[in-house]
Amino acid sequence: MGPGMGRIADALKRAERERRLAADFGAAPIEGGVAEPPVSNAIPAPASDDASAPMEVIREGLSESLVPFFERSSLITEQYRSLRTRLLSQNPQYEHRVLAVTSAVPKEGKSVTTLNLGCILAEIKHLNVLVVDADFRRSTLARMLNEPDGPGLAEVLKGEATYPHVLRPTPYPNLRFLSAGKTRDPAAAQLLTAAAAGPIFKRFQNDFHYTIVDTPPATTVTDVGIIGQMCSGVIVIVRLHRTDEVAAKRCVRLLQVNNVPIVGCLLIGRDLPLGRYGYGYGYGYGNRYYRYYDYYKKPVEAAK
Numbered sequence: 691m692g693p694g695m696g697r698i699a700d701a702l703k704r705a706e707r708e709r710r711l712a713a714d715f716g717a718a719p720i721e722g723g724v725a726e727p728p729v730s731n732a733i734p735a736p737a738s739d740d741a742s743a744p745m746e747v748i749r750e751g752l753s754e755s756l757v758p759f760f761e762r763s764s765l766i767t768e769q770y771r772s773l774r775t776r777l778l779s780q781n782p783q784y785e786h787r788v789l790a791v792t793s794a795v796p797k798e799g800k801s802v803t804t805l806n807l808g809c810i811l812a813e814i815k816h817l818n819v820l821v822v823d824a825d826f827r828r829s830t831l832a833r834m835l836n837e838p839d840g841p842g843l844a845e846v847l848k849g850e851a852t853y854p855h856v857l858r859p860t861p862y863p864n865l866r867f868l869s870a871g872k873t874r875d876p877a878a879a880q881l882l883t884a885a886a887a888g889p890i891f892k893r894f895q896n897d898f899h900y901t902i903v904d905t906p907p908a909t910t911v912t913d914v915g916i917i918g919q920m921c922s923g924v925i926v927i928v929r930l931h932r933t934d935e936v937a938a939k940r941c942v943r944l945l946q947v948n949n950v951p952i953v954g955c956l957l958i959g960r961d962l963p964l965g966r967y968g969y970g971y972g973y974g975y976g977n978r979y980y981r982y983y984d985y986y987k988k989p990v991e992a993a994k
Contacts, residue, residue, distance in 0.1 A: 751836030752861070755802045758809040759861065770810040773956065777811075777900075780953070785922075788894050788901040789953060790824075792914045793927040794934070794941035795907050799958050800927045801830045804904040811900050812865035820857075820898040822868045824917055825906050826878040829870035835860060842871030846890060847881045853893060866898070882916040891920035908941040918950030926952060930959030 752759065757766045781787060791807070793800040808821035823831040824843060832839065837858060845851035851871075858867045873881060881887070894901040903921060905914040918924045924945060928938055938955075945952055 753834035753836075755834060756805060756809060758806055758813065767810070770806050771813075773807065774810050774813075777953075784899075786895045786899055786901075787922040788891060788903065788920070790903045790905050790914060790917050790921045790924045791927065792905045792908045792918075792924055792941070792945075793929075794909055794937040796828075796910065798907070798927045798929040798933055800907070801825070801834070801904050803925075803927055803956065803958065804902050805831055805834055808865055808900075808902045809862060811902070812860075812862040815864055817864060817899045818897070819862075819865045820868060820894060820901040821860075821865065822894065822901060822903045823870040824882075824903050824913070826870050826873050826881070826913070827906060827911065831867065831904055832869045835867060837867065837869060839872070840869065842869030843890075844871030844873040844881060846871070847884050847886050848873075849886065853890060879912055879916065882913060887916075888920060891917075895922075908944050909937060915944060915948035915950060918945060918948060921950075923951040923953035926955045928955050928957050930957055932959065 754760060757764055758770060761767055777787075777789075791800050791804045805821060808819050811817055812819045821831065822843060823829045826844060832842075835858075841851040841856050843856070846853055846856055856868055856871075858869070860867050903917060905917050905924075908914045908926075914924065926938075926941060926945070942952065
């Protein structure tokens with residue numbers, strides 16, 4: 691057995707153990723000795739008798755990129771469950787975590803990963819999970835969830851909406867969604883440095899076991915450097931055979947310069963050469979993602 695097959699086999703074994711745990715969560719620890727997190731004072735989720743079947747509503751128009759929803763037994767879904775296991779094992783004290791997701795450059799899969807990670811965490815019925823779209827310039831999560839435009843994080847930070855009224859339900863009973871809302875590009879960074887930003891992120895942490903925040907690419911705008919300081923850490927997405935090594939290193943340096951803790955890098959995509967082992971998923975953003983570069987007439991200078 692080659693090293694590639696060995697890694698996939700190990701991932702599937704871990705996923706199988708975790709699936710068994712989901713059927714009787716709390717009766718056995720998951721990998722790393724992580725048991726069921728205690729019930730907190732977080733926003734309560736509707737009761738469910740089956741931890742492994744959380745979907746109560748089939749919503750029209752959901753994006754097919756939500757693989758845990760549409761393909762619950764696929765290899766990609768199992769890989770997300772493996773990531774979930776690692777995150778839980780890194781948090782043995784069951785502290786509430788706010789995790790930002792970013793990438794070095796556009797089109798690396800960060801928004802898809804953000805939403806899928808939120809869905810996979812919400813498979814555990816005792817976890818209250820929130821997904822936040824903090825990508826004001828290129829918000830995509832509402833469209834993936836087939837949610838209409840409406841007040842979101844921007845309106846809360848501007849004082850035009852209240853926090854409880856902008857939280858939206860999802861097909862997962864214990865997963866909530868907060869859209870980006872509406873703002874003009876030049877005002878995005880100003881909103882994130884407003885006095886209301888710190889308290890609202892603190893409230894995310896108080897109310898939910900895990901909050902997953904979608905952010906713009908780290909090397910295009912400064913938002914993630916600001917957001918990351920209000921989070922428990924940042925996950926950096928690296929796409930196999932696409933992310934340039936220089937860009938990836940630049941992303942890490944920018945986060946380090948801003949004292950943003952990096953939880954880890956998630957490698958996604960398919961190992962293409964010679965048909966070796968790996969996994970991948972398809973999605974499309976079109977040319978709209980280049981609006982990041984339209985915002986600045988020239989690329990942001992790399993950290994020295």
